[in-house]
Amino acid sequence: MENKQHIIDRFISYVTVDTESDPNSDTTPSTKKQWDLANKLVEELKQIGLTEVTIDENAYIMATLPSNVDFEVPTIGFVSHFDTSPDFSGANVKPQLVENYDGGDIVLNEEQNIILSPSYFDDLLQYKGQTLITTDGTTLLGADDKAGICEIVSAMEYLVQHPEIKHGKIRIGFTPDEEIGRGAHKFDVEKFAADWAYTMDGSQIGELEYENFNAAGVKLIFKGKSVHPGYAKGKMINSMLLANKFISKLPSKEVPEKTTGYEGFFHLHDISGSIEETEVQLIIRDHSMKKFKKRKKLIRKLVSKINKKYAAKFGDKIVECEIKDQYYNMKEKVEPVMHIVDIAEQAMKELDIKPIIKPIRGGTDGSQLSYMGLPCPNIFAGGHNFHGKYEYVPVESILKATEVIVKIAEITANRNK
DSSP states (O other), rough: OOHHHHHHHHHHHHTOOBOOOTTTSSSSSTTTTEEEEEEEHHHHHHHOOEEEEEEEETEEEEEOOOSSSOOOOEEEEEEEEEOTTTSSSSOOOOOOOEEESSHHHHHHHTTTTTEEEETTGGGGGGGGTOOOOESSSSSSOOHHHHHHHHHHHHHHHHHHOOOOOOOOOOEEEEEGGGTTTTTTTTHHHHHHOSSEEEEEEOOSSSSEEOOOOOEEEEEEEOBBBOGGGGOOOOOOOOOHHHHHHHHHHHHHSSSGOOTTTTTOEEEEEEEESSSEEEEEEEEEESSSHHHHHHHHHHHHHHHHHHHHHHHHHHHHSSHHHHEEEOOOOOOHHHGGTTTHHHHHHHHHHHOOOOOOOOSSSOHHHHHHHTTTTTTOOOOOOOBBSSSSTTTTEEHHHHHHHHHHHHHHHHHHHHHOO
């Protein structure tokens, strides 16, 4: 496979470019700086020998590795995003290399006493003896998802240099703004023209995912009446207390910090208000569509109860409720074409990687793409502790993910001989 140093250099050249996205922007990409890496990637794809390299006005990149066989093979795609999360700074990333990791504490930043410790992050112990790339404790790393981009570019370069490996047509796509939920919004599935694709955007080695949450956002506005507190008896309605009462009616054990696996939740993520008006923002998540609908129904039922109770006293709706679906479980779109998951699983097994097939407790561009007509499971990219200063990635995981891409291309061609 690829020269290890070559992969390290490539990955570092990506993470040192700041590509943080911005949820408050209405442009695509949401930040101008995302163009810096996008333009660099376009040049690199041309250099390694891909054809049909395009970038549109929204910075969506597509390219082709032409088939090298004379029989029909389905066109497969690989997709990653080049933006990084606005949850933590992505500016001035200074990656640190830890060679032959000994299983102990890693001092990220001596000055600020920031330590990456296996006593807290026990996943580290899987990577004893390997080379880790970490942050310097002041930024995120950006392995989410520049590891994915590095793997796709490296796999394509390898296939170009090794024509003896037979494969069909491969399409690759790089998107902006995935971290703010818009990565697939302007993705041209028709132009991409693949039968199916894989997002290289999972975490630890072996991850293979084709199920994710059904998701909705809820915005509630509670109204109130402000009266001098000394003379407020029977007159004041405190919207903050009303909101509090509403929240207390939600199932207390169905919250992110008390759920795992296939368990869904209600998550209160924002609340601000005064006596006269309080705004509450929640998200609803569930893998089961039936339970997802039930959760939305519960919110509406509670709202209707409060409105009924205060109808006479307030004279209008005291709570306004807006529920917006955000994305759906891609399982529904992937199950009819399960061979695409089987191929990825087979690729991992042939490379002595133990597949970890589990539901995503979140969303993925693949979910939106699946509903846009491009079935798109998710494969590991290798990183851990995304969106913060403790993020790291083992170089060996990047190398393995690169091999998985090559192997998927090979298996897909062999199945169609």
